[in-house]
Amino acid sequence: MLSVIIPTEGIERTAVATLAALVPGAAAGVVSEVTLVDRGGTDVIERVADVAGCHFLAFEGSRAAALAAGARQTRSPWLMFLHAGAVLDAGWIDETAQFIQRVSDSGRPRAGIFRYARSPYAEPSWRDALDGLVRAIRGPLADQGLLIARDHYDRLGGYDVRRSEAKLLRQLGRSSRTQLRSRIVLV
Numbered sequence: 001m002l003s004v005i006i007p008t009e010g011i012e013r014t015a016v017a018t019l020a021a022l023v024p025g026a027a028a029g030v031v032s033e034v035t036l037v038d039r040g041g042t043d044v045i046e047r048v049a050d051v052a053g054c055h056f057l058a059f060e061g062s063r064a065a066a067l068a069a070g071a072r073q074t075r076s077p078w079l080m081f082l083h084a085g086a087v088l089d090a091g092w093i094d095e096t097a098q099f100i101q102r103v104s105d106s107g108r109p110r111a112g113i114f115r116y117a118r119s120p121y122a123e124p125s126w127r128d129a130l131d132g133l134v135r136a137i138r139g140p141l142a143d144q145g146l147l148i149a150r151d152h153y154d155r156l157g158g159y160d161v162r163r164s165e166a167k168l169l170r171q172l173g174r175s176s177r178t179q180l181r182s183r184i185v186l187v
Helices: 012-027 044-052 063-073 092-106 126-138 150-156 166-172
Strands: 002-008 031-038 055-058 078-081 086-088 111-117 146-149 177-186
Touching: 002 012, 002 063, 012 031, 012 044, 012 086, 012 092, 031 044, 031 063, 044 055, 055 063, 063 078, 078 150, 092 111, 092 146, 092 177, 146 150, 146 166, 150 166
Parallel strands: 002 031, 002 078, 031 055, 111 177
Antiparallel strands: 078 146, 086 177, 111 146
């Protein structure tokens, strides 16, 4: 049903945290495959992918280009893009399945963005305040994840390898984006 693409920077801790949050989704049949696209240049993420039963792709280039390369490797009709270190709330499975069903039934292309939540264990910083202000003014940032049908993704042109990954979010616009209730925390 759903392919998850996670760009990594060669850091095992963040990749494992995101994969652990996806395990219940795989057990429920929502997640059919996960692709780790490593830009770190080490074999650490390749070992993580092997142990977790994920696809692995070594990649050099921008994060947007890595996401595009990962999307080309997948087969599912729905795509979910998550940054390494993004941990989803427990309720994401039901909400994701309902969102996919509603969008499929309506025939109207929509994309889902998870609700950002700051980690309760993180020390507050000026960067958090700035990110909150940017999210309030411009809309969601790329680190909030993206849930989108493959055909909608392809019609939009996918992630442009020459530009930032935020360009796809801007292309979606407010009218074809839904803010999901499930929260995403970055570790």
